[in-house]
Amino acid sequence: MTQATGQTTGQTTGRAVRHDAMRARNLALVLGEVEARGSLTRAALAEITGLTKTTVSKLVADLIEAGLVVEAGTVRDGERGRPGMEVRISGDRIAAIGLEINVDYLSVRVVDLARSVRLRRTQAVDNRAAQPVDVIAALGDLVVKAVDEAVDIGLHVVGGVLAVPGPVDLSTGFVHNAPNLGWREVPVAELLRLPLPVLVENEANLAALGELWFGAGPPDFLYVSGEIGIGAGLVVQGRLFRGARGFAGELGHVAVSPDGPLCRCGARGCLERYAGQDALLAAAAVADLAELISLLEATDSRALAACERAGWALGVALSSAVNLVDPDTIVLGGIFARLFPWLADTVTGTLAAHLGQMRGAVPPVIVSRLGTEAAALGAAGQVIRQVIADPAAALHT
Amino acid sequence: MTQATGQTTGQTTGRAVRHDAMRARNLALVLGEVEARGSLTRAALAEITGLTKTTVSKLVADLIEAGLVVEAGTVRDGERGRPGMEVRISGDRIAAIGLEINVDYLSVRVVDLARSVRLRRTQAVDNRAAQPVDVIAALGDLVVKAVDEAVDIGLHVVGGVLAVPGPVDLSTGFVHNAPNLGWREVPVAELLRLPLPVLVENEANLAALGELWFGAGPPDFLYVSGEIGIGAGLVVQGRLFRGARGFAGELGHVAVSPDGPLCRCGARGCLERYAGQDALLAAAAVADLAELISLLEATDSRALAACERAGWALGVALSSAVNLVDPDTIVLGGIFARLFPWLADTVTGTLAAHLGQMRGAVPPVIVSRLGTEAAALGAAGQVIRQVIADPAAALHT
DNA sequence: CGATTTAGTCTACGTTGTGGACTAAATATC
DNA sequence: GATATTTAGTCCACAACGTAGACTAAATCG
Numbered sequence: 107m108t109q110a111t112g113q114t115t116g117q118t119t120g121r122a123v124r125h126d127a128m129r130a131r132n133l134a135l136v137l138g139e140v141e142a143r144g145s146l147t148r149a150a151l152a153e154i155t156g157l158t159k160t161t162v163s164k165l166v167a168d169l170i171e172a173g174l175v176v177e178a179g180t181v182r183d184g185e186r187g188r189p190g191m192e193v194r195i196s197g198d199r200i201a202a203i204g205l206e207i208n209v210d211y212l213s214v215r216v217v218d219l220a221r222s223v224r225l226r227r228t229q230a231v232d233n234r235a236a237q238p239v240d241v242i243a244a245l246g247d248l249v250v251k252a253v254d255e256a257v258d259i260g261l262h263v264v265g266g267v268l269a270v271p272g273p274v275d276l277s278t279g280f281v282h283n284a285p286n287l288g289w290r291e292v293p294v295a296e297l298l299r300l301p302l303p304v305l306v307e308n309e310a311n312l313a314a315l316g317e318l319w320f321g322a323g324p325p326d327f328l329y330v331s332g333e334i335g336i337g338a339g340l341v342v343q344g345r346l347f348r349g350a351r352g353f354a355g356e357l358g359h360v361a362v363s364p365d366g367p368l369c370r371c372g373a374r375g376c377l378e379r380y381a382g383q384d385a386l387l388a389a390a391a392v393a394d395l396a397e398l399i400s401l402l403e404a405t406d407s408r409a410l411a412a413c414e415r416a417g418w419a420l421g422v423a424l425s426s427a428v429n430l431v432d433p434d435t436i437v438l439g440g441i442f443a444r445l446f447p448w449l450a451d452t453v454t455g456t457l458a459a460h461l462g463q464m465r466g467a468v469p470p471v472i473v474s475r476l477g478t479e480a481a482a483l484g485a486a487g488q489v490i491r492q493v494i495a496d497p498a499a500a501l502h503t
Numbered sequence: 504m505t506q507a508t509g510q511t512t513g514q515t516t517g518r519a520v521r522h523d524a525m526r527a528r529n530l531a532l533v534l535g536e537v538e539a540r541g542s543l544t545r546a547a548l549a550e551i552t553g554l555t556k557t558t559v560s561k562l563v564a565d566l567i568e569a570g571l572v573v574e575a576g577t578v579r580d581g582e583r584g585r586p587g588m589e590v591r592i593s594g595d596r597i598a599a600i601g602l603e604i605n606v607d608y609l610s611v612r613v614v615d616l617a618r619s620v621r622l623r624r625t626q627a628v629d630n631r632a633a634q635p636v637d638v639i640a641a642l643g644d645l646v647v648k649a650v651d652e653a654v655d656i657g658l659h660v661v662g663g664v665l666a667v668p669g670p671v672d673l674s675t676g677f678v679h680n681a682p683n684l685g686w687r688e689v690p691v692a693e694l695l696r697l698p699l700p701v702l703v704e705n706e707a708n709l710a711a712l713g714e715l716w717f718g719a720g721p722p723d724f725l726y727v728s729g730e731i732g733i734g735a736g737l738v739v740q741g742r743l744f745r746g747a748r749g750f751a752g753e754l755g756h757v758a759v760s761p762d763g764p765l766c767r768c769g770a771r772g773c774l775e776r777y778a779g780q781d782a783l784l785a786a787a788a789v790a791d792l793a794e795l796i797s798l799l800e801a802t803d804s805r806a807l808a809a810c811e812r813a814g815w816a817l818g819v820a821l822s823s824a825v826n827l828v829d830p831d832t833i834v835l836g837g838i839f840a841r842l843f844p845w846l847a848d849t850v851t852g853t854l855a856a857h858l859g860q861m862r863g864a865v866p867p868v869i870v871s872r873l874g875t876e877a878a879a880l881g882a883a884g885q886v887i888r889q890v891i892a893d894p895a896a897a898l899h900t
Numbered sequence: 901c902g903a904t905t906t907a908g909t910c911t912a913c914g915t916t917g918t919g920g921a922c923t924a925a926a927t928a929t930c
Numbered sequence: 931g932a933t934a935t936t937t938a939g940t941c942c943a944c945a946a947c948g949t950a951g952a953c954t955a956a957a958t959c960g
Contacts, residue, residue, distance in 0.1 A: 123528040125915040131520040187937025188925040326747030349829025350723030356826035364819045371859030426823045429753035432746025462768030522946040584906025585956040
């Protein structure tokens with residue numbers, strides 16, 4: 107008889123469950139349902155969660171005491187009987203901050219627990235001309251000012267996440283390569299000294315989460331972000347897909363044509379060489395994106411042809427992505443959001459042509475509604491999500 | 504202030520935790536640790552799980568009573584003190600059955616809870632020449648006989664999974680299209696009438712799980728399966744990745760060349776047209792795989808060139824897969840396992856050339872060790888995994 | 901053979917959810 | 931306007947499950 111030698115079938119989480127864990131889970135369940143539905147009475151929460159009215163009352167009392175929820179007024183469902191008291195997420199205490207370093211700006215967004223954007227700050231600056239240490243110092247200043255302003259309006263910022271345009275080693279906050287910024291081997295987390303915990307994460311991934319939580323994202327979609335480099339964030343069942351080492355979503359180096367132009371990565375025919383910003387501007391013989399858009403609006407034939415070819419290449423690469431990772435929807439962000447009117451038809455047509463007839467409907471291609479805010483909002487959303495997932499941790503502060 | 508309109512950040516599981524759920528989780532934790540480490544004493548379990556010796560004793564007593572574990576003898580760790588009693592998974596009661604329909608055989612494997620293969624049955628038959636209803640009836644007969652034999656040796660087969668070579672609607676067990684079998688719109692689950700619950704699942708996915716649990720699979724890898732159609736199963740952190748609708752892994756229709764030969768799916772330049780079995784045999788001008796292998800062994804130049812081109816195409820398609828889903832390792836199964844000696848160098852070389860220098864080491868390409876057993880073992884492993892993940896359910900039978 | 905070490909069992913206790921009794925707050929009916 | 935009825939929310943004794951220290955059991959060392 108053959109004895110198995112592989113990985114175990116069980117998926118041990120290594121975590122025993124005790125009474126405190128049980129309570130934490132039920133607190134999270136109640137808070138999550140309140141968030142999902144806007145507001146609920148205790149009786150409704152008991153019905154939805156299956157817990158007894160007694161238990162729900164106790165859990166809600168704990169959440170009120172922690173400042174995570176508030177009572178928001180009475181509400182009646184039927185004709186008779188005691189009216190219930192609505193409980194909703196409190197936007198007046200806990201908040202999170204999202205940070206972003208992009209090519210030509212630094213930005214921060216403060217978001218409260220009810221997911222309202224309470225503060226927006228953007229600073230225009232050419233980050234490619236600056237040293238990483240200076241960029242990060244300037245960002246730190248922006249954050250400290252924003253946090254002070256948040257405190258002034260009664261908010262308690264519990265943490266943040268920083269979006270950078272390149273793959274990130276999540277355990278160290280180290281950025282090996284950010285082509286849009288011209289950065290290599292930058293210890294971003296180490297350089298970022300702030301009086302609150304801030305993690306570092308890839309911009310495309312955070313923008314995808316931003317679309318999910320603040321945009322029109324369905325639970326499963328592929329978000330495409332792009333400047334010089336092109337990245338993708340994949341959300342499946344409301345969760346980010348990262349791959350084995352966190353380097354999934356390198357759409358920019360998917361092969362469009364195996365004998366195509368040589369890429370800076372060393373391979374040939376990468377999407378970036380067709381649809382990256384540099385490739386687009388070169389094909390249209392213009393110096394920047396604003397000029398390209400002007401020419402497109404003037405229906406300049408060379409500019410339109412450049413967009414057509416970029417759209418075709420995006421469609422080919424996205425057809426491979428759809429075959430491999432099976433998203434419901436494709437959301438175009440970054441420069442592709444700005445160029446959407448001139449890209450969408452070609453992308454969708456090429457996608458349809460390359461997907462064939464065997465997988466039913468072609469995933470719709472939509473434009474990001476959040477524009478340049480997607481990544482910073484996704485960053486803040488990560489922290490909000492953590493608080494809602496583990497309210498018991500907030501009870502002890 | 505902008506109010507969020509997207510999906511909630513919380514990920515409600517909708518499941519309250521009560522005392523019985525707490526016990527079920529701790530039972531699963533203990534059983535999972537015993538499975539992971541082969542055998543453990545109660546004292547060691549207490550140390551590993553963090554539960555008290557009292558609690559572990561009670562949990563182990565429940566598992567022994569359910570026939571999931573047995574005491575296997577005394578063992579000593581240090582020099583002195585009372586020797587501990589080893590507890591290990593019992594292979595003598597609970598078992599699962601894996602089923603597989605492939606092009607030219609039907610097979611079943613009975614696997615016990617200790618993941619030993621206790622029974623192997625394979626029936627050679629040309630399934631493409633048969634009607635689906637007849638194929639499934641023949642499979643049913645094979646299963647009933649195998650289950651009877653399992654009962655004879657004291658095993659209790661609690662359920663099974665059937666592997667079919669095509670995408671499967673998991674909720675209905677419906678197979679829309681299985682190109683290797685020539686099937687379209689087949690209600691497989693409905694046709695399969697058996698005295699035990701059997702689910703239906705895609706063969707490439709199950710083979711990937713087979714490699715994970717019974718082969719040499721690391722926790723993250725891409726398994727490539729192929730006959731006429733080419734599919735891939737992606738395992739990330741020990742879990743199968745399915746995509747939004749369960750149609751991920753369609754490696755066979757990833758574009759190798761955007762202007763390549765027309766595929767039966769309607770697109771151009773799909774991998775299948777370069778590396779699928781029909782394409783390979785046509786390029787080598789042979790009638791079947793055995794003949795191709797004979798010619799390869801005789802170093803026939805046309806046969807070698809056919810393999811070279813298939814390997815090149817695989818390398819191009821796999822480079823897109825690696826960029827998008829970031830696996831650690833690539834495992835070649837199906838016909839590619841048989842052709843591995845003539846494919847491996849070209850696949851690895853092309854992969855390296857197309858990945859460029861920006862993502863560190865190229866994922867190693869290895870051959871499946873399980874051969875044609877991978878899918879059936881993966882299928883049985885699914886049921887075993889379910890029992891180990893929820894032993895409390897087994898306590899009530 | 902007693903001291904020491906380690907495993908495993910026993911038992912009272914603490915935490916958290918349950919379930920029925922009860923109070924509170926409303927409307928419908930007479 | 932008083933009573934009956936309906937529904938929300940609180941009170942309180944109880945059940946389930948893990949904890950922690952006491953205790954027994956099984957070994958080796960000196």
